Amino acid sequence: MSMDTPQPFLPFALPDIGDEEIAEVVDTLRSGWVTTGPKAKRFEADFSEFLGDPGLHSMAVNSATAGLHLALEALGIGPGDEVITTTHTFTATAEVVRYLGADVVLVDIDPATLCIDIAAVEAAITPRTKAVIPVHYAGRAADMQALLALAKQRGLKVVEDAAHALPTTCGGHLVGTLASDATVFSFYANKTITTGEGGMVVTRDAELAKRVKVMRLHGISRDAFDRFTSKVPSWYYEIVAPGFKYNLTDIAAALGLQQLKKARAFQQRRQAIAMQYHQALADLPLTLPPGPEAGDLHSWHLYVVRLGDAVPVTRDLFIERLFAAGIGCSVHYIPLHVQPYWRERYDLQAARFPHSQHAYERLVSLPMYSRMTAADVQRVATAARAALSG
Ligand SMILES: *Cc1c(COP(=O)(O)O)cnc(C)c1O
Numbered sequence: 001m002s003m004d005t006p007q008p009f010l011p012f013a014l015p016d017i018g019d020e021e022i023a024e025v026v027d028t029l030r031s032g033w034v035t036t037g038p039k040a041k042r043f044e045a046d047f048s049e050f051l052g053d054p055g056l057h058s059m060a061v062n063s064a065t066a067g068l069h070l071a072l073e074a075l076g077i078g079p080g081d082e083v084i085t086t087t088h089t090f091t092a093t094a095e096v097v098r099y100l101g102a103d104v105v106l107v108d109i110d111p112a113t114l115c116i117d118i119a120a121v122e123a124a125i126t127p128r129t130k131a132v133i134p135v136h137y138a139g140r141a142a143d144m145q146a147l148l149a150l151a152k153q154r155g156l157k158v159v160e161d162a163a164h165a166l167p168t169t170c171g172g173h174l175v176g177t178l179a180s181d182a183t184v185f186s187f188y189a190n191k192t193i194t195t196g197e198g199g200m201v202v203t204r205d206a207e208l209a210k211r212v213k214v215m216r217l218h219g220i221s222r223d224a225f226d227r228f229t230s231k232v233p234s235w236y237y238e239i240v241a242p243g244f245k246y247n248l249t250d251i252a253a254a255l256g257l258q259q260l261k262k263a264r265a266f267q268q269r270r271q272a273i274a275m276q277y278h279q280a281l282a283d284l285p286l287t288l289p290p291g292p293e294a295g296d297l298h299s300w301h302l303y304v305v306r307l308g309d310a311v312p313v314t315r316d317l318f319i320e321r322l323f324a325a326g327i328g329c330s331v332h333y334i335p336l337h338v339q340p341y342w343r344e345r346y347d348l349q350a351a352r353f354p355h356s357q358h359a360y361e362r363l364v365s366l367p368m369y370s371r372m373t374a375a376d377v378q379r380v381a382t383a384a385r386a387a388l389s390g
Helices: 017-032 038-051 064-075 093-099 118-124 146-152 208-217 250-259 263-281 315-324 340-346 354-362 374-388
Strands: 057-061 082-086 101-105 129-133 158-159 181-186 199-203 301-305 363-364
Touching: 017 250, 038 101, 038 199, 038 250, 057 064, 057 118, 057 208, 064 093, 064 146, 064 158, 064 181, 082 093, 082 315, 093 129, 093 181, 093 340, 101 118, 101 263, 118 129, 118 146, 129 199, 146 158, 250 263, 263 301, 263 374, 301 354, 315 363, 354 363
Parallel strands: 082 101, 082 129, 129 158, 158 181
Antiparallel strands: 057 199, 181 199, 301 363
């Protein structure tokens, strides 16, 4: 390519949608059943099968945000309660706690993994604490062994924000099959599989599953009828609570059915990209993202590098230079403690979150998606090298 022909823009993320997804969506459109129906149901069954645990209830919803809200509602979180989560996340993780009138207690992260610091969780527990929401940051599992042990000891519920973690393993077990109360996945456009918008709540708790199913669709229950007669007429339902409109459409589920079949292959491709980045960036003054624990799987939803303290360019300038070279980057995350709503609501100071603050000022998410070619990765690495020089 000649110098004056600019290369096409390389986005930060891109969905990987093939002919199979398109055919499945067209089939749905032709079927006449476009809202929640047989494909959403099949997507749920396939999801439990993917996780490989027949004891799981998988419940499709229209976003992970909806799923987190439903899981906490089903656990009875409400006014007066506190829920602990990481400051280093997307606002959705925490906002759902506020939907329920409960309070959010933000804590700092482990400086190596950027996942929630379990010692900080322990220090933040009060008599009002009801639950903890860990985030498997970038697709690397949080320290769930320590967190689940702490939660059990202190009688706390655990809802995993697994928006980045399909597929991720922890101690050899897929996230979604661990001993937490519920796990919530996201199928947002830039996640490891996508339905455009969508999510999945997974639990082993039959009562919790029942509540989530009722609340995701207007508080409608058909079970009440069962007590009096064996056959529920198709038109009959009862409203048992002021529920939400959080169901996943069959159009979205059609995408999910085909995306899920590719989830393993997507992970392998993302892992190969991460390994190529590791090699190409190894000699640069960057902190590269940690791999998974030995024997575990990292979904590599994100590839997050941190600029070394001695680098002569700021993170902002680094991103500007990559952008000028036609490369999209992002920042995961602007921590919640610096966001106006959270900062003001809880009077938060950055000094309370030194690891998150330090990481935030230096981190950049480089392009990462399964359709990237080896040449794309090399192009990013070359541009990163140039952008780091004074
Ligand atoms: C994407 C994301 C969410 C929200 O997912 P939606 O499906 O868009 O609601 C929640 N938490 C984290 C960490 C995310 O990255």
